[in-house]
Structure formats: structure tokens, C-alpha cells
Amino acid sequence: xxxxxxxxxxxxxxxxxxxxxxxxxxxxxxxxxxxxxxxxxxxxxxxxxxxxxxxxxxxxxxxxxxxxxxxxxxxxxxxxxxxxxxxxxxxxxxxxxxxxxxxxxxxxxxxxxxxxxxxxxxxxxxxxxxxxxxxxxxxxxxxxxxxxxxxxxxxxxxxxxxxxxxxxxxxxxxxxxxxxxxxxxxxxxxxxxxxxxxxxxxxxxxxxxxxxx
Amino acid sequence: xxxxxxxxxxxxxxxxxxxxxxxxxxxxxxxxxxxxxxxxxxxxxxxxxxxxxxxxxxxxxxxxxxxxxxxxxxxxxxxxxxxxxxxxxxxxxxxxxxxxxxxxxxxxxxxxxxxxxxxxxxxxxxxxxxxxxxxxxxxxxxxxxxxxxxxxxxxxxxxxxxxxxxxxxxxxxxx
Numbered sequence: 001x002x003x004x005x006x007x008x009x010x011x012x013x014x015x016x017x018x019x020x021x022x023x024x025x026x027x028x029x030x031x032x033x034x035x036x037x038x039x040x041x042x043x044x045x046x047x048x049x050x051x052x053x054x055x056x057x058x059x060x061x062x063x064x065x066x067x068x069x070x071x072x073x074x075x076x077x078x079x080x081x082x083x084x085x086x087x088x089x090x091x092x093x094x095x096x097x098x099x100x101x102x103x104x105x106x107x108x109x110x111x112x113x114x115x116x117x118x119x120x121x122x123x124x125x126x127x128x129x130x131x132x133x134x135x136x137x138x139x140x141x142x143x144x145x146x147x148x149x150x151x152x153x154x155x156x157x158x159x160x161x162x163x164x165x166x167x168x169x170x171x172x173x174x175x176x177x178x179x180x181x182x183x184x185x186x187x188x189x190x191x192x193x194x195x196x197x198x199x200x201x202x203x204x205x206x207x208x209x210x211x212x213x
Numbered sequence: 214x215x216x217x218x219x220x221x222x223x224x225x226x227x228x229x230x231x232x233x234x235x236x237x238x239x240x241x242x243x244x245x246x247x248x249x250x251x252x253x254x255x256x257x258x259x260x261x262x263x264x265x266x267x268x269x270x271x272x273x274x275x276x277x278x279x280x281x282x283x284x285x286x287x288x289x290x291x292x293x294x295x296x297x298x299x300x301x302x303x304x305x306x307x308x309x310x311x312x313x314x315x316x317x318x319x320x321x322x323x324x325x326x327x328x329x330x331x332x333x334x335x336x337x338x339x340x341x342x343x344x345x346x347x348x349x350x351x352x353x354x355x356x357x358x359x360x361x362x363x364x365x366x367x368x369x370x371x372x373x374x375x376x377x378x379x380x381x382x383x384x385x386x387x388x
Contacts, residue, residue: 085278085349086344089276129279130280133279157321165351171324175320176322
């Protein structure tokens with residue numbers, strides 16, 4: 001299993017500190033991506049993630065082909081569950097707030113995709129209601145347990161572990177990071193738990209234009 | 214997996230970011246409106262002589278939600294000279310309340326009930342916040358809405374019961 005290197009995350013977050021200290025707010029850069037992957041505050045993953053090759057169901061009940069239906073967009077993929085009281089809503093909220101700070105042009109090139117790790121409770125309707133709380137354009141995907149296992153396998157995320165909380169309640173383990181797939185369909189950066197809105201604000205405008213040339 | 218080290222480093226990194234950004238920029242982009250410092254603290258003194266825990270509950274708040282689970286957060290400050298422990302929490306909106314923590318295993322987040330009561334050391338504080346310790350509110354009769362108020366009863370080992378009112382707020386940011 002691939003893991004994020006802790007030292008690297010620390011280093012990148014420390015870099016975030018310096019970037020913030022310099023107050024460099026060049027969000028408006030529409031010219032291209034970063035000059036180096038090291039300019040990003042997200043954590044680098046090597047080798048990079050491939051976009052999952054899978055058709056799930058969106059919140060309208062329609063088939064959603066993850067590769068085909070996100071082609072040409074900067075795609076932020078997060079796997080979580082709607083009964084998650086803490087880090088899932090925090091992550092979705094942070095992303096939704098930062099998207100509001102982008103230009104219309106930048107915003108129109110981004111798709112945010114939430115896929116459930118808890119298909120038993122997360123029906124399309126439940127996911128829609130939850131996502132609308134953050135951003136009505138967020139895409140929500142569900143499927144049967146076999147499809148979700150397939151998704152998690154392709155993302156190297158492992159099987160979700162349930163923790164029984166009693167009286168029918170349970171928690172579900174899930175990856176604590178969002179994957180950013182640039183328009184070339186490669187996921188070279190992940191945004192682990194602990195990333196702030198300012199970090200997203202720093203990276204997204206560059207990611208929109210990134211070609212990794 | 215060396216998740217302890219991983220999460221420790223992440224947190225350290227976050228702290229570094231926060232510290233540097235705070236010192237250098239005075240960035241006013243944050244609009245999470247968590248209103249820290251505006252809540253009136255609730256003070257309780259332990260009745261025992263000598264070593265006393267003196268607790269203040271600061272900025273209690275709960276998240277708004279669309280379903281039957283939510284989280285509440287607060288900071289407990291102990292200005293006394295004895296350690297206290299948070300034994301249990303109840304809430305008027307929920308029939309099932311637990312103190313939870315988020316633990317990292319590799320890159321996986323797992324939420325679970327804390328294994329032992331959380332400590333508030335003498336002269337120290339206990340912080341519950343997004344991505345860390347939180348009060349898990351389950352079996353909500355109806356989703357919590359912004360503007361609503363939740364009554365929390367915190368039971369401490371030394372200080373006994375402290376009641377606080379936690380306003381329901383728009384979900385706040387990681388910062």
C-alpha cells in the first residue's frame with residue numbers, strides 16, 4: 001500500500017508557513033501551473049494515483065463514469081460518509097469556502113466529487129441533502145458495496161472498518177485526504193487532514209492550469 | 214503503520230503554519246466566525262480543600278447538520294492546582310453522547326470513543342476541536358440548525374457537573 005511520507009507532509013506544511021509569512025497572494029495567476037510540484041502545499045504521492053475506472057451512481061440516480069464524466073476538469077475526490085460528524089464535513093466545508101474565493105473561470109474548471117464509504121446509509125438522496133449543505137454543485141457518488149469496494153481498491157484505500165457505536169450507530173474508517181486529479185487525469189497531490197483553507201487557496205488556482213510539463 | 218508519528222508531524226506542521234501565518238500576516242480571510250473569546254466562561258471550583266481544580270468552559274458550540282449526528286466542541290481551562298478529568302457528557306438534543314477522538318492509521322482516519330477520560334491538567338487546558346477530540350452527538354431527534362442552542366452537561370471527576378449552552382453554528386473550518 002502506498003502511504004504518504006510523513007516527513008514530506010511536514011515539510012510542505014512548513015513551506016505553507018513561509019508562503020503565508022511572505023503574504024504572496026498571487027491567486028490570480030491564469031497563465032499556467034506551478035513551475036515545480038514543490039510549489040504546491042499538497043502532499044506529493046509517488047507513483048501518482050490513476051483516476052478510478054468505474055461507473056457509480058450520482059445523486060440523481062444516474063450512472064456516473066468517474067473518468068469520462070470528469071475529463072478535462074481539475075477533479076477533487078474525497079471518500080467519506082455523511083454520518084461522519086467531524087472531518088468529512090470540515091473537509092467539504094473548507095473546500096466549498098475556498099471555491100467561493102476563486103474567479104468564475106477558475107471555478108468552472110473544477111469538479112468536486114464526494115464518494116461514500118458507507119453505501120448502506122448513504123443513498124443518493126442522503127448524499128444530496130448533505131452535499132447541498134456545502135455546495136449544490138458538488139457531485140455525490142454511491143453504489144452497492146461491491147462497487148464501493150472496487151473504488152476503494154483502485155484508490156488503494158483499503159476496506160472501510162466499522163466501529164460499532166451502539167443503538168444502530170457506527171463510525172466508518174476512511175482515507176483522511178482528498179486527491180486532486182489535474183486535467184491530465186493524474187493524481188499527484190493529496191490534501192491530508194490538517195490542510196487549511198489558506199493552503200487550498202494557495203494551490204487551487206495553480207492546479208487548475210497545471211500540465212506537469 | 215507509524216500513524217502516531219504521521220499525525221504528530223501533521224499537527225506539528227499545522228501548528229507551524231498557524232504560528233507563522235499569525236505572526237507575519239494577520240490574515241483576515243478567516244470567516245469561520247467561531248467567536249472564540251466571546252463566549253462567557255463558566256467557572257466551577259472544586260469543593261475539596263487544598264488541591265483544587267478550577268475549570269472554565271470556553272466557547273462551547275455544536276455543528277449544524279443535515280442528519281441525526283453532529284459534534285460539539287469546547288475548551289476547558291483549568292486554573293486550579295489539581296488535575297481534573299472529563300468523565301461524561303449529556304445533551305438535551307441527543308439520547309446518545311460520547312467523547313470521541315479522531316485517530317490516524319496510515320492515511321486512514323478512524324473515529325472512536327476515547328479509551329480513558331480526558332484530562333485537564335492543573336494550569337492547562339483541554340481543547341476539543343475539528344479533527345481532534347469532539348463530543349459525538351448521536352440519535353438526534355431532528356438535525357441541528359444554525360441559531361439553535363444545545364444544553365450540554367459536562368461531568369468532571371473533581372468539579373462535578375457543569376452545564377453550558379452551546380450555540381449551533383455553521384460548520385467551522387480546520388484552522
